[in-house]
Amino acid sequence: MSTGLERERPPVEVTEADLEAVIGDRALSRDDHLNAPGFVIRPDDVQDVLSDLKERAGFDHLSCLTAQQYEDRYESIYHMKKYADPTQEVSIVVPTPTDEPVSESAEPVFRTADWHEREAFDLVGIDYEGHPDPRRILLPETWQGHPLSHDYDQEKPQLVTLTEHANPVQPDHHEAESDTMFLNVGPHHPATHGVLHIKAVLDGESVVDVDPDIGYLHRCEEQMCQQGTYRHQIMPYPDRWDYVSAGLLNEWAYARAAEDLADIEVPEYAQIIRTMGAEFCRIASHMLALATFALDVYGDFTAIFQYGMRDREVVQDILEDLTGQRLMFNYFRLGGVAWDLPEPREEFFAKCRNFLDELPAKVDEYHDLLTGNEIFQVRTIDTGILEPDVAKDYGCTGPVARGSGIDYDLRRDDPYGYYPELDWNVVTMDGCDNYARVLTRMQEVEESAKIIEQCLDLLEDWPEDERDIQSNVPRTLKPDADSEIYRAVEGAKGELGIYIRSDGTDKPARFKIRSPCFHNLSALGEMVEDEYIPDLIASLGSLDIVLGEVDR
Amino acid sequence: MIGILKSMATTMKHALDGSTFTVEYPETAPDVSPRFRGVHKFSQERCIWCRQCENVCPNDTIQIVMDDKRNGEQYNLHIGQCIYCRLCEEVCPVDAILLTQNFEFTADTKHDFVYNKEQLKAVPWYKDIDPLESREPDRGAWIGEGDGEVDYQ
Amino acid sequence: MDGRIDAVAPAPLQNDETVLLPERIGELTGLDGFGVGGELLAAFLAAFLVGNLMLAMTGVAGPWAKRKITAAFTDRIAVNRLGPAGLFIIVADAVRLLSKELVIPENADRPAYDLAPIVVASSALLGFAVIPMGSGIHLADPEVGLAFVFAVAGIASIGLVMAGYASSNKYSLLGGLRAVAQNVAYEIPLVITGLSVVIFAGSLQMSTIVEAQAETLVDLGVVTIPAWYALVNPFAFVLFLLANFAEVGRNPFDTPEAPTEIVAGYQTEYSSVYFVLIYLGEFLHIFLGGAIIATIFLGGPAGPGPAELGIVWFLIKIWAVFLLTQWLRSAVPRVRIDQLIEIGWKGLLVLSFANLILTAVIVGLIA
Secondary structure, three states, rough: OOOOOOOOOOOOOOOHHHHHHHHHEEEEEEEEOOOOEEEEEEEHHHHHHHHHHHHOOOEEEEEEEEEEOOOEEEEEEEEEOOOOOOOOOOOEEEEEEEOEEEEEEOOEEEEHHHHHHHHHHHOOOEEEEEEOOOOOOOOOOOOOOOOOOOEEEEEEEEOOOOOOOOOOOOOOOOOOOOOOOEEOOOOOOOOOOOEEEEEEEEEOOEEEEEEEEOOOOOHHHHHEEEEEOOOOOOOOOOHOOOOOOOOHOOOHHHHHHHHHHHOOOHHHHHHHHHHHHHHHHHHHHHHHHHHHHHHHHHOOOOOOHHHHHHHHHHHHHHHHHHHHOOOOOOOHHHHHHHHOOOOOOOHHHHHHHHHHHHHHHHHHHHHHHHHOOOHHHHHOOOOOOOOHHHHHHOOOOHHHOOOOOOOHHHHHHHHOOOHHHOOOOOOOOOOOHHHHHHHHHHHHHHHHHHHHHHHHHHHHOOOOHHHOOOOOOOOOOOOOOOOOEEEEEOOOOOOOEEEEEOOOOOEEEEEEEHHHHHHHOHHHHHHHOOOOOHHHHHHHHHOOOOOOHHHH | OHHHHHHHHHHHHHHHOOHHHOOOOOOOOOOOOOOOOOOOEEOOOOOOOOOOHHHHHOOEEEEEEEEEOOOOOEEEEOOOOOOOOHHHHHHHHHHHEOOOOOOOOOOOOOOHHOOHHHHOOOOHHHHOOOOOOOOHHHHOOOOOOEEEEEOOO | HHHHHHHHHOOOOOOOOOOOHHHHHHHOOOOHHHHHHHHHHHHHHHHHHHHHHHHHHHHHHHHHHHHHHHHHHHOOOOOOOHHHOOOOOOHHHHHHHHHOOOOOOOOHHHHHHHHHHHHHHHHHHHHHHHOOOOOOOOOOOOOOOOHHHHHHHHHHHHHHHHHHHHHHHHHHHHHHHHHHHHHHHHHHHHHHHHHHHHHHHHHOOOOHHHHHOOEEEEOOOEEEOOOHHHHHOOOHHHHHHHHHHHOOOOOOOOOOOOOOOOOOHHHOOOOOOHHHHHHHHHHHHHHHHHHHHHHOOOOOOOOOOOOHHHHHHHHHHHHHHHHHHHHHHHHHHHHHHHHHHHHHHHHHHHHHHHHHHHHHHHHHHOO
């Protein structure tokens, strides 16, 4: 575990001049975003530039890839960061002509580009040359057209015939002589945590290859946000991305991006409430992760699952008092929060403190039940290994990355809210296995409790006349045309980023969600190769994915 | 082995202490917070037909029909489609639309969930809690008007 | 120690005092006067009685007791709407399960698919034939009683593998294969550990084994502790318990079903009546396991009070074992299939042989 909020090794600062030197004359022009300097490059320079930035400038985190269509061109934006210091960002903008949207694939440089570029192809329609697996990812393979491209016909009915599922009991498509077995895990399976479909190839009981098939829960969240106004209509939707109680964390992702885009101040008091609410959500979310992981390893709806749900219930009650809803909070507003603390305030504080007082005993109980249990240890230690290098290559963040020893937490490294003023630790574990990920989550619950305690102290003593919960924000927000921003917060599952491009109207022209679950899930194949089926299930559980966020 | 025994002791402790966490609904009606957002209640006396709720609704749940003199004729709300974000209540300048704490509503088809004005007026309070009163201490905390341009349409 | 030495001494081959249930029914109803036919009918009646007793017990255990027990471990209430303490849910569930549509996969291997549930359920029922349950409820007492129980209980694995491959479902196949691998791995330690009891008792006959345990182990004056083999050889008892859990596929060894991994294993494709049969079979197997444990380690129907209470004590012992399976289910994770096989072959098998040899040496020295 690291100590304090200071990083042990301050990374080398890369200035814009350095970036210009690295990219050199491959940069056609500049296209700066509000969060980072942006360089426009040619479509066939992508691999070169990205690998130079990775090797020579230390940008080892391809955080996100945004694809969009303008009137005159397509554009892919590679948002790059450093795991050592996520405040150092650079955007690589790759325009491609409308009539021939072909760009070089970044997959050989960053494995995570694999799924990103498939999504960009699927939704926007940009082709990536040299991509090893250029299939659709969210929509069915027989889908016609690309929904986020300009000439897409929303009205046209789609006939979706799943050719490969024509007859689910027909013989395997694999060669007759091969001694492997093809197995569909999901989309309806007791352990897939939602509608996830894993195409697994088995050799006896051990897994030879897995191919997660996602998109069953694709609800066009990005498009819905593009149709909502900044001021009000977008905020209810983030709750529905990661819908298992991480709502406020998601709302913060949108709030942070939009507030930075429109230059909105948030009162300090509101920031404390936000911080407290967000950490309650993190506790609830981790409790559920722990409970369902126990479910995967233990087998039935056993005691630990129920205890986890029961303890999470207390958090849900507190959040209901605060926000008025148990899951779909819609509590944050641009420039603050919707309500002040509920009255009578003392009662609310007592309820929160009561929960915090009981938490250590509950955590001990989980340690007795789970981590101390020898069979649990045998099942989880050294299974589902995710090496730090691999995790970075796949863009893993959150507890998954921290369980692999990657010291990366946006609350500390890219400070927002009230986190920098509080005393807490970033939890990292070196185990890289399922056990380490469970322990990381359990300890993060304790750290979140520490944060909440300090927030409560501050809120109790806050001067009565300075309790501003919202700053003055105009009813209609129209950020400057052509301003672009990518901002991320530390969600329950990892780095939850939002890219917004404004076109001067009151609705975003492009709204892109960088989902941590999407990235974490893409690393599943690396974790489970040559493991047994039970470890495939356990590893999937330890990733703690929510399909609502994977598919968006 | 000690760990396994500890696990077993922990679950046995729970089995023997006899405490349960189950709420026996509907015998015991659960308590909901004053801020809880349930089915809408509409007040025609208060409504000034400004259509702000219809405008702010993120998924077109509210439909208002007016005659050519801008008098309100219909106020329809699809409570099955509503996402209970409470933005309509938040923007309403006269508290004409409120989200009660009532979460108990059923229907045979989803079309029955399209409530008209009369049905919306008849929605009962849950446990006789008037949300306007129970949320009263927080009324001042509602949305800031802002200095900028106000866009009602 | 005298008692034990006596017990080790060669027991009479046929215990004259034991009056078996068919004979008693024959006497009571006068059927014994009708020759072989009458005897057959009496035997059938007796078997009907015992079989229904066991089925009734699983009926209580499956839809009601299991829910209540699990609920207690998980801080819930469970069924409580129908009847006192929700007991009538048994009737409701029976109607519900039996009235469901029987869905049979297109490519199912028909005779095998249909037979599997029957094999699973009946193999367990057969085992109860030789179990002395006290109060005179004892169907048959062959000299090879213990071997018979192990033999018929082992038939269940055939049922499981039949269900597994005949369902034409990959999850079922995986479950069936797991079931066989597991049963083979654990049957041997189970039988070997059971043998150590036979060495003590000097007989495979169930009634003799029970009788041998009636001797006094320690006399504390106020209470007399009987020479139950669980107390005489606790090591063998623990080994047997473990192997038994694996044999009946309960936590932490429930890999053949493994709900979160392979959906429901061999029973994935079974619905309606077939599902009920398999479900019943599972509970019967747990109870049969409990009955074997009660008989060879816990003194069978022995207990304080008059001998007529024997059946009560016997049922209490069976339910105690059932409760233990549910307790483990609440607190112990499932081991992985490779770990399970490893524990079976490298751990339990070795330990059970060690136990057998040790027992043989000790018994040999004392006798």
